[in-house]
Amino acid sequence: MAESLISVSNLYKRYGSKNVLKGVNLDVAEGQVMALLGPNGAGKTTLMRIVAGLARPNRGDVTLGGVSLGKAGTELRRYIGLVSHLPLLYDNLSGWENLAFFARMYDMQTPEPRIEAVLHAVDLWQRRRDAVRTYSRGMLQRLSIARAILHNPPVLLLDEPDTGLDQTSSQMLHSLIRQLGASNRAILLSTHNLDRALEWADSICLLRDGKIAYQASAATLTGASLRQLYAEASAS
Template sequence: MAIIEVRHLTKRFGPKVVLRGLDLSVAEGEFVALLGPNGAGKTTLLRILASLSKPTLGEVWIAGYRLSDQAAWVRRRLGVVSHQPLLYGDLSAEENLRFYARLYGLKNAEARVREILNLVGLWARRRDLVRTFSRGMQQRLAIGRAILHDPEVLLLDEPHTGLDQEACDMLDHLLRQVAALGRTVVMTSHDLARAADLASRFDVLSGGRIQASARREDLAGDALLTFYRQALIPDPNVVSERAQA
């Protein structure tokens, strides 16, 4: 069963077309690594899925809700980690999580906040203002914010950015736990080795469309790199379309 369904998605910024009639279907419980070069539209796609940006054309359904007119219902089912941490600098770590717990109407909020702070390694800094945190610590807390309400779908835009090795290992462990619970994850990444280690499926975005998709079991050894490179070989039809646009 598809928990994310994207049909004929187009996104324009003035004359520039970033997404070109993109189709995407993600089954419940899949961990999809969204790969592609800089400027391919990966962040744009995730922002649309997260209801942070509106498509020019096309439709998106998440957990059975149509994003165009049921965005509030969709947001309650999403956890999002973007390039902006979406945290309040003049609140402490625990105050930030308490605020989001109230937004989501969480029961046993204090216990959940304590659990998350321990999970992301920030319990000792729980009373410190977020504006005093390093980039990596803010990223840890942003990840905690995203999973606080146990969302059905987790959207991650380069989540390892700014994290040291210890924090990266922590995040990998956490993502494996989320996946083991049957939650759906879509993660953009430039790190093929990390993507290969975490994801169950790999989609390559280029030319405004998903050019290729493969499952982990179909790729042996270091075949992900070969698959990725082949997916980026220009399609003559796409080149022709761009010339006509």
């Protein structure tokens, strides 16, 4: 089980002349959930975007299951699911239509049972025929998770999936992450909520100023020790 699914090595990224990432290395193994923490501007979203293939690193490489992202063609994108802080959905289409569209984009065969299953999993089956523009923030976020897991990707990237979620949605997300992480999948999750990171993730990675400041197993940390580390990282 120790095989690393997401492997980031020596990643550098500049935007214009601003260095956002300065040599990031990390590995997420199969069945593992890693939480990315860090103050705003630490490079969490940039890292996520590079791993998702939406941005190109200036130096370094990302490999997913041993295949380099830089060299792979479009097919490798099948193995990535992304939840970002934007919903990445079409407002004027219904929940079902959104998922059906993305199923076609992923060349899924007989997608209907799968769409039904994920809609049940995020508890949106009842609202499947309503236009997404009528959904609440929590429902949008849940549908966005349904979109990310629709094609059953082994690599899941969740960029602040918990922002703006109510209690029920948040619990649902937690159980989904538990469930997904249990099968042989790798999850990279960024959040601002330290307690949630400890609760949801197997390991913690603290990003500061484009570098990894601290990395440890979640089991070795308590809420208080993590809070202190985070405060140190944010201060300097």
